[in-house]
Amino acid sequence: MKIKASLLCLCMIPFLFGCSNISKKTKTIKLAHGLDTKHSVHIAMLKMSDDLYKLSNGTLKINVYSSQQLGTERECLELLQIGSLEMTKVSAAVLENFAPKMKIFGLPYLFRDRKHTFDVLDGEIGQELLDNGEQFWLKGLGFYDAGSRSFYSKQNPIESPVDLKGLKVRVMESVSAMKMVSSLGGSPTPISWGELYTSLQQGVVDAAENNPPSFYLSRHYEVCKNYTLDEHTVVPDILVASTHFWNALTEQEKTWFNIAVKNSIGYQRDLWQKAEKEALTEVKKAGVTIIRPDKTLFSDKVQPIYDMVKNDKDIYPLIQRIKNSK
Template identity: 50%
Template structure:
């Protein structure tokens, strides 16, 4: 994206933001919280945010609501987080990976094959470990309000079938702009190539990258299945989405308003987990109908390929988190 395009995007975002005001200290006036994300309006995350808005209105008797900006209208995940940090946006939905640059502890979710299964994953998210991770961004002016399910990420490729780590050799695989994601794909055997989500379809189509990795709903709703004909369900990482609220906004809410917002978040999480499961099943069925070869991976050989990532961890806090999470999986 050119500097001029970025300027226009930023200017447009500020114009949009200026049309809405946050009125938490204006007595009886309603609080309208602006929340932005990068996904399509048909995506289960967007539908769950719409559900959260409706529940917030009901719980607060119309005193609070959300104004949702989908599809990257206000910029990339990193740009949106920065808007929250400077206080011009209230909330967002971002991948935990996108928070790594702001909240180092979030790197834990980018470690491959950390969770035994989906139940282990949610046991951790709903435990004191999960809550401490949500709170760890407060010093960076971002507070995690709750988690949304983002399933498990798996590899998809345009022309070459991948069934083992060695099949990734020589393939440029798109990853998020996350050093942990880069390290993981490089360790497994691919050539990790950061590409923005909005540019990925074209990058796959033109052969700039030969593959990517993501969950089934994102693979389907992005239409990447149109240019990627192989999908290997190796489920290497389970990286949750995080609903983030700026500390400037959270601290300005009354205690009652905080309770209402948290209740709406909790109800939206339950709703989103159900919708996500249904969407995952539907997405896999749809891409198969479209001619995509969907394969189950032999996870053992992929797990063996990433042991060096765990051996190379130097952060004592990350080591403790790994140990605590592994211990939870043994119960």
């Protein structure tokens, strides 16, 4: 019996070492973001992880960390820059602090409609914008749909820019967002997403602005009972990789990645449209008043912003190209 046991142990050694070698060949990639696990972006990232694992025969695996587990959007970008984190998802508004051309998305009423938006983002202009961060160690991989941003408030409904006068409005850490709110008469107040619910509750800010799914999933509708669909800006979410990580991949690994990313983006955009409808239905059930204002009252008021960027050699030509694109 002892001989048989010894033989069994000897037979198991190659198997154990084989398993060890397989695990060592798997590259584990950390992807962090600040959204809820029910958000369409998070769900699409899980699909990307599954697709990449299958495409790479198990050699590449993405672990997705949601809800600011690894830091705020800005902190995650800084981790990418030093190579301590491989990937993240951030709003284009936050990325503008690292890649200057991204401030184009802070300009209100830039896109005509959804089709125009994605024709631009998926084309030559979109690729130029994704490439803009590489000199800062940030590799843009693609644009997720984040819909249009609109105002929501605690007390009085916002039916025109006049109603924003004197209101402290939460904005992202974005100069463009601050200029936009200021031009409409509000007082822009940068606050991180994770702190916003409490800030609204405690009166640190009177209002905020975001898309319907984010308004719903964050439960901000529990505090703010007025949602004004002025749809002032289209600020996409951007999937970003650290160039330290990306440049270390083989060409084959990059190909697998690009396929998984493209599939993820298409999947998320389909989910997004359903999520928008669901969000508006649910917040209305919860007692939120949905206001559909005359958008020209808002778009006319922000025209001075465009005059201010006429001398910006990077941004103004980009505006003309976007507006002239079919």
